[in-house]
Structures are given as C-alpha cells and as structure tokens.
Amino acid sequence: MGGYIGRRIAQGLIVIVAAITISFALANVLGNPVDVVAGYNLSPQQRAQLVHAYGYDKPIAERYVTYVSKVSHGDFGQSLRNDDPAAQVVLHALPYTAVLVLGAILTACAVAIPVAIHSVLRRESRLDRVLRRGLALVQGVPEFWLALLLVLLFSVTLHWLPSIGASGVQSLIMPVLALSLPLMSTIVRLVRSQLVDVLGMDFITALRAKGLTMREIVFHHAVRNSLAPFVTFLALQLGWLVGGTILVENVFSWPGIGSLMVSATQVRDLTVIEACVVLVATAYVVLNLLADLAIAAIDPRVRVAAR
Amino acid sequence: MSAHAVGVTTPPASRSALARSASRLRALPGSLVAGGALLAGFVLFGLLAPLVLGDPNKQDLNAAYARPGSPHHLLGADPLGRDVLAWVAGGVRVSLVVVVGVVALSALIGVVVGLVAGYAGGIVDATLMRIVDLQLAIPPILLFIAASAVISTTVLSLILLISAVMWVPYARLVRTQIQIERERSSVIAARLAGATRRRVLFAHLLPATSTLVLVLASLQAGFVVLWEAGLSFLGLGVQPPTTSLGYLIAQGREALGVAWWIIVIPGAVLALFVMSANLFGDGLRDYFGVDAELLEP
Amino acid sequence: MTGEGVAVERLSVVARGGGSETQLVEDVSLRLAPATIMGIVGETGAGKTLTMRALLGLLPRGTQASGALSLAGAPPLALEAVTAVRGLLGRQTSVVLQNPLGMFDPLMRIRDQLTEGVVRRRLMTSAQAAQRASQLVREMGFSDPDAVQRLYPHQLSGGMAQRLACAMAMMPRPQLLVLDEPTSALDANVRVEVLKLFRRLAQDEGTAVFLVSHDLGLVGHFCDAIAVMYAGRVLEHGRTAEVLAAPQHPYTVALLSSSATLTARRREPLPGIEGAPPRPGTWPSGCVFEPRCTAAFERCKEVRPALSGDPEHATACLLVEREDARAVS
Numbered sequence: 058m059g060g061y062i063g064r065r066i067a068q069g070l071i072v073i074v075a076a077i078t079i080s081f082a083l084a085n086v087l088g089n090p091v092d093v094v095a096g097y098n099l100s101p102q103q104r105a106q107l108v109h110a111y112g113y114d115k116p117i118a119e120r121y122v123t124y125v126s127k128v129s130h131g132d133f134g135q136s137l138r139n140d141d142p143a144a145q146v147v148l149h150a151l152p153y154t155a156v157l158v159l160g161a162i163l164t165a166c167a168v169a170i171p172v173a174i175h176s177v178l179r180r181e182s183r184l185d186r187v188l189r190r191g192l193a194l195v196q197g198v199p200e201f202w203l204a205l206l207l208v209l210l211f212s213v214t215l216h217w218l219p220s221i222g223a224s225g226v227q228s229l230i231m232p233v234l235a236l237s238l239p240l241m242s243t244i245v246r247l248v249r250s251q252l253v254d255v256l257g258m259d260f261i262t263a264l265r266a267k268g269l270t271m272r273e274i275v276f277h278h279a280v281r282n283s284l285a286p287f288v289t290f291l292a293l294q295l296g297w298l299v300g301g302t303i304l305v306e307n308v309f310s311w312p313g314i315g316s317l318m319v320s321a322t323q324v325r326d327l328t329v330i331e332a333c334v335v336l337v338a339t340a341y342v343v344l345n346l347l348a349d350l351a352i353a354a355i356d357p358r359v360r361v362a363a364r
Numbered sequence: 365m366s367a368h369a370v371g372v373t374t375p376p377a378s379r380s381a382l383a384r385s386a387s388r389l390r391a392l393p394g395s396l397v398a399g400g401a402l403l404a405g406f407v408l409f410g411l412l413a414p415l416v417l418g419d420p421n422k423q424d425l426n427a428a429y430a431r432p433g434s435p436h437h438l439l440g441a442d443p444l445g446r447d448v449l450a451w452v453a454g455g456v457r458v459s460l461v462v463v464v465g466v467v468a469l470s471a472l473i474g475v476v477v478g479l480v481a482g483y484a485g486g487i488v489d490a491t492l493m494r495i496v497d498l499q500l501a502i503p504p505i506l507l508f509i510a511a512s513a514v515i516s517t518t519v520l521s522l523i524l525l526i527s528a529v530m531w532v533p534y535a536r537l538v539r540t541q542i543q544i545e546r547e548r549s550s551v552i553a554a555r556l557a558g559a560t561r562r563r564v565l566f567a568h569l570l571p572a573t574s575t576l577v578l579v580l581a582s583l584q585a586g587f588v589v590l591w592e593a594g595l596s597f598l599g600l601g602v603q604p605p606t607t608s609l610g611y612l613i614a615q616g617r618e619a620l621g622v623a624w625w626i627i628v629i630p631g632a633v634l635a636l637f638v639m640s641a642n643l644f645g646d647g648l649r650d651y652f653g654v655d656a657e658l659l660e661p
Numbered sequence: 662m663t664g665e666g667v668a669v670e671r672l673s674v675v676a677r678g679g680g681s682e683t684q685l686v687e688d689v690s691l692r693l694a695p696a697t698i699m700g701i702v703g704e705t706g707a708g709k710t711l712t713m714r715a716l717l718g719l720l721p722r723g724t725q726a727s728g729a730l731s732l733a734g735a736p737p738l739a740l741e742a743v744t745a746v747r748g749l750l751g752r753q754t755s756v757v758l759q760n761p762l763g764m765f766d767p768l769m770r771i772r773d774q775l776t777e778g779v780v781r782r783r784l785m786t787s788a789q790a791a792q793r794a795s796q797l798v799r800e801m802g803f804s805d806p807d808a809v810q811r812l813y814p815h816q817l818s819g820g821m822a823q824r825l826a827c828a829m830a831m832m833p834r835p836q837l838l839v840l841d842e843p844t845s846a847l848d849a850n851v852r853v854e855v856l857k858l859f860r861r862l863a864q865d866e867g868t869a870v871f872l873v874s875h876d877l878g879l880v881g882h883f884c885d886a887i888a889v890m891y892a893g894r895v896l897e898h899g900r901t902a903e904v905l906a907a908p909q910h911p912y913t914v915a916l917l918s919s920s921a922t923l924t925a926r927r928r929e930p931l932p933g934i935e936g937a938p939p940r941p942g943t944w945p946s947g948c949v950f951e952p953r954c955t956a957a958f959e960r961c962k963e964v965r966p967a968l969s970g971d972p973e974h975a976t977a978c979l980l981v982e983r984e985d986a987r988a989v990s
Contacts, residue, residue, distance in 0.1 A: 072501040079502070083510050197639035199590050201597050202613060202631035205620070209628075213621045259763025265719065266758075266830070267778030268751020278766050300505030304594050308617075318506075319598050322513040330510050338502050345501070356768060357813045 061360075065349055069342040074125070076338030080331040081124055085117065133332040138321075143328040147314065147336050154313030158302055160229060161236035162291070168237075169244035176245070177252045178275060192242040201304040204235035208308065221310045232309045236301050240294065247290050251283035258282075285352045285359070292348035295341055396647025402640030410460045413453035420450035421605045429623045440625045442615045452630050454607030458519060459589050459637065465523035466530055466588045467581045473527065474534025475577060481535065482542030489539070496532050504529040508591065512600040519602055522595070526588060537580055541573045575652050582645035586638040593634055609634045665733060667693040667837045667869040672728035672740060674711050674720065674893075676941065683942040685724065686711050686893040692972060693886065695733075695836070698860060698870040700880030700901065702916070703890035704938055709873045712890070713839045715740055716871075717754055718747030732836045751778045755835040759842040761822035764829065765814035771825055772810030779832050790832070797828035800865075802858045820851035827859045831866060838863065840872045844879065856883045877920040881905050889913050892938050892949040899974030909976040911956045948979065956980060 108114050112123070127134070133143035176185050211231060212220035219228045255261070256279055264274050303315030310316065314333055321329040353359045414420075424445035432440040432448075439448040481492040508525060515521055595601030596610030604611065609630045616626030674686040686708040693699050701709045715726035720743070729737035730746065732753055738745055750756075758764055765774055775798070776790035785793065798806035801824040814822065823843060830838055840859075844852035860883055863870050874880050880887055881901060888898035889912065897910040908914045915934045936953040945951055947962040954961065961979055968975045 068497075072498060075498050076502055079507065080510060083507075083514055197586060197637075197642050198635045199593055199631065199638070201594060201610075202627070202634065205613065205617065205627050205631070209620060209624055213624075259758060259760050260766050262719070263756075263758060263764040263826075263829075264766070265747075266717070266750055266756045268748075268782050268833075269778065273781065278769075281768055282766065296500075296503040299503040300591070300594065303505060303509065304597065307598055318509055319600070322509055322600060325513050327513065330513055334506050334510050337506055341503060342501065358767060358815045 061353065062350070065346055069346055072342050073335070073339050076335050077125060077128055077331075078121075080334040081121060083334075084327040084331055085120075128335065133335070134328040136321075136326055136329045138324060138326045138329070143332040146329055147317065147332045150312060150314045150317045151336070153311060154302060154306070154315060156229065157232055157236065157306070157311060157313060158298055160233040161240060161298070161302075164233055165237040165240040165244055169241045170248055173245045173248035173252065174275060174280070176249050177256070177279075178271065192245055195242045196239060198239060199304075200235055200239055200301045201308055203238060204231070204305050204308040207231045207235055222312070228309070232305050232311055235305050235308070236298070239301070240298070243294065248283065248287060251286050252279050255279045255282045281355070285356045288348045288351050288355075292345045295344055299337060299341070393647045393650040395643045396651050399640050399642070399644030399647050402636070403644050406456055406637055406640065407460060409453060410456035414450070414457055417450040417453055418447060420446055420454040420607050422446065422450075429619060431623075432625050432629070439629050440623065442612060442626050443619050443623070444615075448612070448626060448629055451607050451612050452609065452633050455609035455612060455630060456633065456637065458602060458606060458608055459592060459634075461519060462523055462526070462592045463585050463588050463641075465519075466526045467585060469523060469527040470530035470584075471534050471577055471581055472531075474531035475538050475573075477531065478535040478538025479542065482539040492535070493539075496535055499529060499532045505591065505594070508595055509598070509600060512595065517595070517601055517603065519606060522592065522602060526591060530584060530588065533580060533584065534577060537576055538573055541576065545572065579645065579648045579652060582641065582648050585641040585645065589634070589638050589641065666695045666697075667691075668729075668731040668737070669716065670729040670731070670737060672712060672715055672726065672730075674708070674715050674724055674726050676724050678723050684893060684944070685941045686715070689728070689890075689895050690968075691888055691895070691898065693837075693869040693871070695867040695869050696864045697885040698863065698872050698883060699886040699888060699898075700884035701871055701873045701888050701890060702875060702877060702880055704875065706938055706940075707890040708893040709890050710841060711893075713756070713841060713871060713873055716746070716837070717750055717756055717839060718743050718745075719750075719756075751782055752784060752833050753835055754837045754839070755830040755833060756839045756841065757823070757826050757830045757843050760846055761819050761826050761843075762814055762817070764826040765822065767814050769813075770810065771812050771814070771817075775810065775825070775829050775832060778829070782833070784833055793832060794828070797831055797862070798825065800858070800862050801825065801828045802854070819847050820855060823847060823851075823855050824858060827855070827862070831862060831868065834866060835868055838868050838870045840870060842874055843872070845874070845876070852879065853882075877905075877917065889916065892944055893941065894949055894977065895968065896950065896978070897974075897976045898968075899970070899972070903974045907974075909970075909974070909981050910950075910978045911954045911980070912950045913976075915955075948977075 112120065115123075131144050133147070135141065136143045136146050176188070179185060208220045208231065211218040218231055220231070222228060252275065256275070261274060261279070264278060269277075302313065303318060305311070306313045306315035307319055314337065318330065318333045320326075321333065422445075424441070427434070427437060427441045427445040427447075428443055430437045430441035430445070432438065434440065437447050437449070439452065441447055442451070477492055477496075481489045504526075507529065511525055515525075517525075592601060593608065593610035593613075596608035597614045599611075599614065601610060602608050612630045613627050613634075616623065616628075616630070619626055669689060669691045672686065672689040673684065676683045676685055689708075689712055691699065701712070703709050711720070711724070714720045715728070716730055720726055726740040726743075726746075728740045730740055731737040732749070738749075740746060765771070769777075772791070772794060775794040776787060779785045779790050779793075780787055794810065795806040798809060803809045803821075803824070809821070809825070817825065823846075827840075827843075843859075844855060847855065856879065872880065872884055884901050886899065887901045887904050889896050889904075889910065891912050897904060897908065897913045904913065905917065908917055912934075919934060934953060939945065939949065939952070945962070947960075947964055948954070948957070948966055951957045951961040958979075964979065966977045966979045966981075968977045969981060970976055
C-alpha cells in the first residue's frame, strides 16, 4: 500500500513539474517577458536595465533551473503589476475559489445523489425517462450564460440577491448555483447509470436471495459499490470545474483565482499567471491523489492490485 | 430489422425513392435524426445567413440597444448598435469553423499518435502515453488562458491551441483499439498469409476505428464550442472584427438591466448549438452501438 | 407424503408480452422429502432455471407463475403471489447461484455477508448469527473459520467461494434450497469436494434440495432423486438409482447415452440427439419430444402423455402407458 502511495505521489510530482515547465515555457516562448509585459514603450536603456534586474539576460536553461528551484521554495517572484509576491497574491485569492468550488460540489451532490437513487428505485416510470432526457439536454448550457441568466432573474428583476463581489453568504448563492446546476445533471446521470450497472451484477441476485428488500440493497450495497467510480468521475470533473469556476468568478466579480488569472492575463502579469497555473495544477494533483486514496480505502481489490 | 419496423405493405417496386428514404430514416435513432437536423440547420444558417445579412461590425449608435423587432434589427442591437442577428450568424459561422478545424486537426494528430503508440509498442508507446497522461492531468482551460496572454488569438491560433489539448482522447482510443485488434485472430491470420504489416493495418484496423473516431469527434464538438465561447466571453478569445457568440454575451453584460436580449439570444443560440451537437453525438453512438466506456478520456 | 418436505403442485410459467402469452413451463409437479437432494436435469432451455425461479419468487419481468408450493406441510402457497413467495427467500427458501464469486459483494468481508441476511431479517441476533456462521463454515470444510471469514471475496478461489456460498445459503435453516448449476464454473476435482461437503450439511440440517444441472454424472452421484425436464415439462422422475439404471422415457435414454460422464464406452463417438428442442411457443400439440423421438408412433402426435407411475419412478410417455396397460391386462 505504501508503495502505491509513493508511486502516485511521484507521478503527481512529475505532473507538477510539467506544469511548472509549461507555464515557464509559455511565459518565455515569445522571447523576453519584459518585452511581452511592457511592450516596446521602453527606451533601450530602460529595457536593458529591467532585463538585467530580472535576470532575463541569462541563458534560458539557467533561468529554467533557477525558476524551478525558486518555485520549489514557494517563490514565484513579484507580481509585475504591483510588486507583491506573486505567491502571496495567489494564495490570497485561493480561499474564495475553494469556498465556491466546495460549495458547488456539495450542493450538486446533495441534490443529485438522492435524485439519482430515487430514480433508480422507481426505474422505468414515464417521469423518470422524461427527466433523464431533459437532464441530458441541460448539459449543453454554458455556465457563464446560466450565471448571467441567474443575475438577470435574481438581481436585476427581483432584486433578491447581490450580483457582484463576495460579501457574505447571500453573494455566494448565485455563483454556487451557476456552477452546480450543470454539475448536478452530470452527477445524476452518472450515479444513476452506475447504480443500474451495479444492480445488474450477480451478487445483487444473491442479496435478494438472502431476503433483502430493494431499499436495503440499494442503500447498503449498491451505493457503496458505485462509490469508487463516482469518486473517479468527480476527480475527472475537477478539470471541467476549473474552467467553469473561472467563468463564473468573472461574471460575479468573485475575487478568486479565476478572476485573478483573467485579470493577470489581460495585463500580462506573467509571474502571477505562472503562479496560478502551477497552484491550480498542484491542487488538481493533490485532489486526484486524495481521490485515489479514497478509492483504495473503499475498494479492497484496488489495494491488492496496487501492491 | 428495418423491414419489420416499417410495416409497409406495398410491393417494393411501387415505393417511391422518397418513401424508401423515409423508411430508412425512421429506422435511425431519434436523437441522431433530431440532432442531425438541428446541426444541419446551424450549418446552413452559419454559412448562408452572413451572406444575406449586413456587416455585423457595422456600428450605428442611433440604433444602440434596439429591441428585437425593431426595423432593420430583427433580434435587436447591442450597445454599439451592431445588429444582433448578423452577429449571431457570424458567431455561429466562426464557431463552426473552429469546431471543424479543431476536430479535424485533433483527430488527425490523435489518430496518428495513437497508431504510432499502438503499433510501435515498447518505449515509444510508454513515452507517448506518459505525455497523454500529462495532458489529462492539467486542466486545459488553464493553459488556454495562460496562452492567450502571450499569443494573439486569431481563429487559426485558437484552433491550434485547442487542438493541442484535444488530440488526447483520440490517441487513447486508437491505441486501445489497436491493442484489441491485435489480439484478433484475423490480423494474425493475415500476417501468416504473408500480408505486410501495413496492409494488415489498413485493412483490419481502420474500418473499426474510424467509426469510433467519428463518434468521439461528434461528442467532443460541444466542448470545443463551449471553450471558444467561454474564452471569447472573457475577452481572451477571438477579437472583433471576428464575430463570436461569447463576445456578444459579454457585451450584453454591461446592459443587463436594459437590454436582456443581448445576453439571452446569443446564449440561447449557443446552448442550442451545443445541445444539438451532443444530441447528434449521442445518436451516432447509439446508431453504431458503441460502448460508452471506450470513449471516456 | 404429507407434513414434511417440499411439494410443488402444477407449476407453470408463462411469458406475457405484446398481448400474447407463451407457455414456458407446463404442469411441473414434484415432491421432495427433507434431507434429500433431487437433481433437475435437461438440455439448456428446458425450463429448469425458470421452474426454480418461480419457486423462489425471482422470475424475470414479463413472466408469471401459477401453481402452488407447500413447505413442511404448511398450506400451499399460490405461486402467483410473487411477493409472498419472495417473502420466503432468505428464510425458508434459499439459493446458490452458478457463479460462486458472483454471490458476494466485492467490498464486504465474508463474515459480514454470511450474517447479514439472517440478522437483517431478524431471524437471529448478531451473536447467534456469528456462531452459526462459524459452525457452517467449518462444516463446509474450512479448518480455520475465523481466518476465512476475515477475507474479501476476491481473495477466494472458485471452490472456496462456492463452499462459502453454500454456507451462506444454509444460514437461515431453509426448508428448500435450490442449487443452480453450482459447480459448472469449477474444476472437476473441486466439484466433487464441494458437493460432498454440501450433501452432508443438507442431510444434517434436514433441508430439501433441488440441484439443477446438465451434468448427469454429478447428478447420478449426489442426488437421491432425479427429474428430467424437456421443453418445459417433466418427462420422467423418480429415485436416481432406478431412473438411471432403467430409464423409461426415450429422451432419458438418449440423454444417458450421450452423457460423457456416464457412458462406459470411451472409444466410441458420443451419440448426440438428432434435432433441437422446440422453442417456447412452438411446442408440438402432442408429445413434446415426438419430433425427435426414435420410438414415436402415430398417437404420439395427438396426445400429450401425462406422468404415470409411482413416486419412485414416473414417466410421461405413451409407450410406458401401453406397457402398464398390457401388464395390467
């Protein structure tokens, strides 16, 4: 088991290093970051000064190595906008995003899982099939549009909820809704199909042969057996969530990593962008790792395969 | 199968060609027909409408915030007086171009990589698969946004950018298919009969794989459209004068309380577009009887 | 026999769909004494599994059973009342399926699965269940019940799993146990082992057992009684020794001679039975076996013979009726 964890951590580190490399490459692909950020509004002396100050005149391989070693100590350099340490800027925005993402996942699961279970217990009813078709269609809705519609409805028309900023629980409602609604439909479909798969397996008949009711079977056995694929799926959804979060944060001016990244991109604050990319990639890796560990805890077969 | 489903009793000779195609259509899954029809509609709209409508970029401050149904502005106008209908048509066209470009390019890259990995095996395979895993491990939107800071986004650069990420599922798919087909005795038999490796490859592997690639492409199309729109919404995608649905929605943001149609209409078109692409993809998958698991990234 | 054992009266199964009704099993009547094993044999599609499922209340959607089941002398229970029949499952009836590993939830330890059924149905306390589980596991040939019960299903071999599945099925002290092809997924040497242990357990507990199998050799070895099914009907049944030594129905004769494990003449090619069993809905109006029967005569096409004989040996064949009639006169 320890070897399994070790291997996954090693794989995760490789991904993080790759993220660092990619973001470094992006920042430097068009030549000097100084040129990219400040444009050509500098006199040759100013440019030379800046280049030297930031160490951009050194060979790229050396800069890469310096960069990696600095990053591994948490030093992402200064934000090119306001000289604050980039890492600090990013970490300041992190809790806002975390609250949003966590809220969205919890809300989506809290609604979707019971709906899916109920749907399975009442399979083959007309309502169930209509609902499923409907849900499938809802998946095509872009989350930023949904967010705007919510704002239109609840802020502009009804004046119930604030549309901008992070000021207390009220302002959290719409962003979480916008992010969780598309997720809900996906989760319902997935959990339902997983449950149906599990319910088709041999051991379910054996459980009925022991005299268990459908209810007992679904709650005590089917759900647990569907958990592992569900966790895997959630981990996969994280990639999508990152994108959705960025867009939703933008709509609501929510001061999280998404907004930070977009504004940094607009002014070409490369150090902050790099920090964001690396941080998000790291978070992604950590969460995937946690998901894997959770699966190993649930399913004893995985523990064996991992040895 | 279709013979039973239709129940037409007139002898074949007297059935018109129309009736015959109608019966063949009825045998197809509903989602395929519906999605296909909608998509076809979008394609026609995107290709033809811009030709008859005016220049979407034409600003007319007199007509700013015009409501839908106003003269000259069937679907209203944006804060700068640009015609919503013309812009939507242009946006659909751009989306189509991006989708086709990305799907074609990413499928090409992905299939080639998958072929190489699957057939070469060994270290080549292992290395390529590591790269595949890496691609999957990093959320693409992150890269898109970061990239748009350094490169100017034109339609072409956007296509390249998205393709750089979207080739991965195709590679995985093709590689798995190769591994499966390899086991099949027909391939082995062909090799025994003296067929060259290349002939074995083309004769046996490609037909089965092409269906899967087709289904995968149709399922990916929706994502591409959403990404393009999302990036444009943030101002990081294609820039005017190139039209984009996302850009118009962003414009409408300023006027949310005043001119709701600037957001609602392009968004609805976008949602409908993605929905029909997904519907079509689902229909294709049902039609070819493809196992859903094979297509997971 | 009354008061004990299992009595199945006129069990039939029909498939309902699209406005039409197709007969799948017709008029199966069997009696089984406690602590005896009856083998149900026949080709695939003969209706063996459907019959068993009807007794357990586990028929697939779209099918319906009729007839009656009587356990231990209790008033007969109508098989149409699926809920009531299924209510017996896990208490008075029980089943072991073909795929041994398919009997277990992959995420739970064996010991929890053994006790789950009886505890949840409040037949025993957890302590009683745990004790009985250990006892049954030991009787199924495990020298260290505690160690085995701590395992997860994927850690078991096929034979181990099937022995544990038998133990699990016996937990509620059922009066009727159905074994559906319990050993076809196992190696030959393991099969014998499992059935030997199981037979002893069933005899000790007084359970009546239906053993569904297409392996005549196995049935011949382990079953006290045998019933031969074909196209949804029982063609012949009786004491195993008698039926196998002196088969009366032409189908049984043919089945025995084509059985690899029973035939002593190994050098000769296995004679198959010409043709194939009729599909449900296409049963001939006379004797169901007539089209393939080498001893058929005209009347066989018109009359469907009923079972005639005594509980020790009964056959549904006009030839036998004739001979009986001749013997009487």
